[in-house]
Amino acid sequence: MKRYINKAAFAKTAFESSTVGMLTFIAHPVAKEGNYVGNIYEGDRLMDRFFLTVSEKEKNTQVNVDLGVFNFRDLSAQGRKTFVVQAGGYILFYNSKQDTPYRITLERVNESTKKMAAEFDTQKLNKKDLFVVSLVRPGKYIATSDKNKTVNVDVPYPDKKVFEERNTIINPITVRLNPEGFENDEVRLLPSQGLIFQVEDPTSIAIRLEKEYTKPDKNAAFDTMPTKPKRKKKVSRKYRWENPKYYPKR
Known part of the structure; x- marks a missing residue:
């Protein structure tokens, strides 16, 4: 079976909790029953919306939302995706297809006034939110909160x-x-081991690569970072009609 290497995953050196990309996940607990509207932004552009119903009667305590299946579309038309989760359960955002950074907001619908109340925004994580990142590239990283608190993250080559x-x-x-x-x-x-940040105070988190490990030790499972394979040179063959040796004698 032929193996494929995701080069974009190895090239990734910076991560932010304000958006969801290919190697990051965000989980948000939804405590109150009701109906919610989720907004998905690519940059400043509203790409799509989805519906979320939170009910005490629902059995599922977690619902996963794959942002890779959403696209820009006519928001006035039907076709919005709907999700259901138990009150107090988590809604998990991830992207299975591309590394496009998406911002997500969640608004609760007031059934009596039909007005929207802000519930969640990835730009500022709330208490009990989870920010998960998978660091694939070996090296030394540093994670920084919006209050300039830091933690060093060491990702050596695997044994x-x-x-x-x-x-x-x-x-x-x-x-x-x-x-x-x-x-x-x-x-x-x-490398690729999950790192979960459990938020206990509203914040945002940024992670960046400080130093890349380019020379693993002798016990490492692999000795180089994946590179583009070299193409074999095509050898031109001289056939009878091209080779002077086989030219007809005159």
């Missing part, structure tokens, strides 16, 4: 033993962010 043990389950690491800052000074991850 061969980890890959040899097929039944090994690599759980994500959780870092809590409270009003005083991050609870950890530094965390250590494997």
Whole structure:
């Protein structure tokens, strides 16, 4: 079976909680029953909307919204997607298809006045929100909150033993962010291992690569970053009608 490498994932060196991309996820708990309208923005442009119903009677405690299936369309026409989740459950936003950064807002509909009340905006995470990132490129990262609180994130090349043990389950690491800052000074991850930021105070988080690891040690599972394979040169063959050796004698 031929393997394909997502080069965009390895090229990614900066992440922000204000938008949802290919390697980031945001989960938001919805406590109050009612009907909600979700807005999906690409930059400053409103791309699409969806409906969310929150009910105590619903059994599902989590609903996943794949932003990769939404497109720019006529918002006055029918075709909006509808989701349902239990009151107190989570709505999880992710993108399975591209790395386009999308901003999401959620508004609650007042059934008596039909007015909209702001519930959630990815630009400012609320208490109990979860920001999840998957760091694929080995290196040293730094995560910074909007209050200039920081935590260092070390992503070394993985050890061969980890890959040899097929039944090994690599759980994500959780870092809590409270009003005083991050609870950890530094965390250590494997490439693509999940890093969960548990928000306990309204904030936004930015992550950037500070130093790239280009030379892994001898125990690393792979020794180079994926590169574009070299194409083999085409060898031109001289056939009988092209090779002077086979020209007819005169």
